[in-house]
Amino acid sequence: MPDQKRIRDVMSSIEEYSTLNVDAKLSDALAILKRNHEEGRVSPSKVSHKTIFITDAAGRIIGKLSLYDLLRGLVPEGAKAPEHFKAFYSMLSSRALDVSREVSETQERFRWLHSTFSELVKQEAQKGVKEIMSPVHPLLEEDDTLNKAIYVMFKENIRQPLVVRDGKIVGVVDFMGIFDELLEVVADEG
Secondary structure: OOOOOEHHHHOEEHHHOEEEEOOOEHHHHHHHHHHHHHHHHHOOOOOOOOOEEEEOOOOOEEEEEOHHHHHHHOOOHHHOOHHHHHHHHHOOOHHHHOOOHHHHHHHHHOHHHHOOHHHHHHHHOOOEHHHHOEEOOEEEEOOOEHHHHHHHHHHOOOOOOEEEEOOEEEEEOOHHHHHHHHHHHHHHHO
């Protein structure tokens, strides 16, 4: 039986990722992603991750901004409460539109849906990254198996678990790292 690949064989080094201080704004994160994207187009061999790790004043990673987090951050805070979603969908009937002050408040909360995307980005770009970042929890050791990585990713609903060595964050496992290995296994079997 061949040696089983380990996390260290498929992880991306933490140094490949951009970082941003927790006190930064969403606009700062977007500027980094734009620069990385443009550099990746000029030099396709350059690794350009779409996730930014957020650090505290001591430089420790405390959160991350993935593309999902960035898009979720564009939704104005007033529209995020679950009861507002229900009210928005109930107001879609013509009867509900004429009924109450609640409908007009709901319409105001969701007015952003009728603005342009450019207006929305400009409006929300001043949010702090700490408002929209996802927390991070190192869950894998570099000697763990790929099976454990898959289990952790789906059990914990984490797309990019962090990898530690001696308590220090050294890498990230993502779907593409696992996918590349999957393709290699299938090619070997074929």
